[in-house]
Amino acid sequence: MDVGAGQRTAAESAPLRPADFVEAGRLLFAGPCEFIWGAADINGLPPMAPPEIAFAGRSNVGKSSLVNALTGRTTLARVSHTPGRTQQLNFFALGGPPGAERIRLVDMPGYGYASVGKEKSNGWMRLMQAYLAGRASLMRVFVLIDGRHGPKPPDLETMTAFDRAAVSYQVALTKFDEVKPGARAGVVEATLAALARRPAAHPEILTTSSRTKEGVAEFRAVVARLLSERGA
Numbered sequence: 001m002d003v004g005a006g007q008r009t010a011a012e013s014a015p016l017r018p019a020d021f022v023e024a025g026r027l028l029f030a031g032p033c034e035f036i037w038g039a040a041d042i043n044g045l046p047p048m049a050p051p052e053i054a055f056a057g058r059s060n061v062g063k064s065s066l067v068n069a070l071t072g073r074t075t076l077a078r079v080s081h082t083p084g085r086t087q088q089l090n091f092f093a094l095g096g097p098p099g100a101e102r103i104r105l106v107d108m109p110g111y112g113y114a115s116v117g118k119e120k121s122n123g124w125m126r127l128m129q130a131y132l133a134g135r136a137s138l139m140r141v142f143v144l145i146d147g148r149h150g151p152k153p154p155d156l157e158t159m160t161a162f163d164r165a166a167v168s169y170q171v172a173l174t175k176f177d178e179v180k181p182g183a184r185a186g187v188v189e190a191t192l193a194a195l196a197r198r199p200a201a202h203p204e205i206l207t208t209s210s211r212t213k214e215g216v217a218e219f220r221a222v223v224a225r226l227l228s229e230r231g232a
Ligand SMILES: Nc1nc2c(ncn2[C@@H]2O[C@H](COP(=O)(O)OP(=O)(O)OP(=O)(O)O)[C@@H](O)[C@H]2O)c(=O)[nH]1
Pocket: 057, 058, 059, 060, 061, 062, 063, 064, 065, 066, 078, 079, 080, 081, 082, 083, 084, 085, 086, 087, 108, 109, 110, 111, 174, 175, 176, 177, 178, 208, 209, 210, 211, 212
C-alpha cells in the first residue's frame, strides 16, 4: 500500500521503544561537545538558551568523570583525586556547534566536604541555588550519590532543597565498579527508600561507572528521552 504525503506508516507512528532512545542517546553524545562558559558567581550565568541538564553531588562523587564518560572524552571536564576540583558552574555545548547546540551539560562544584572550607563551600552553594532557581531551560538535575555508601545527610539535605524549590531531579549511583555484586541490590533499595515521597524526585535511579562505562549508554538514553519529551 502506498503511503501518501502527510500520512505516517505504522512504524513511524509507533511509540519510541527504549532501544530507540539508546541509539538516539548514542548519536547525541557522539556529536560535537565543547566547553562554552564558566560561571564563578551569580552575575556570571549565561543567558538561557537550549535545554540543560546539570550534575550535582558531594565533592569527589564523580560528576566531572561522568561528564567525560558520557561524552566519550577524557579531558573535557577536569577530574581530581582531591575534593573541590570543580570550582564554578561549567557549561558544555553538546550536539552542535556553540550557539546551535542541542543541549548543555552543566558540571557543578561539589558539596559536603569540610576540607573545601566553609566560606568557599557556602559560596558555591549560593551559586548553585541561584542557578537552579527559575532556570526554565533546566530539564533535570542529576544528583550523583556514591554507590559504595548510598545517600548521606548532605545528599538528603540537597534533595530536600530541590523538593522545596520544585527542581526536578534524578539520582545516579556512581562508582558502581567499586560495589560488589552482592551489595548492589541493597544500596539500590536503600536509595529508592530515601526517594519515596519526595515530590521532585524521578522514581527511577541510574547506576553508573565512569571507569567500566557501565550504565553510561542507559544514562545517555535517559537524556535523549528527556529531549524528545521536550520536542527538542
Ligand atoms: N572507581 C571509580 N572511580 C571514579 C569513578 N568516577 C570518578 N572516579 C574517581 O573519583 C575521583 C573524583 O572524580 P571527579 O570526577 O573529579 O569528581 P567530582 O564529583 O567532579 O569532584 P568535585 O569537582 O571535587 O566536586 C577521581 O579520582 C576519579 O578518578 C568511577 O566510576 N569509578
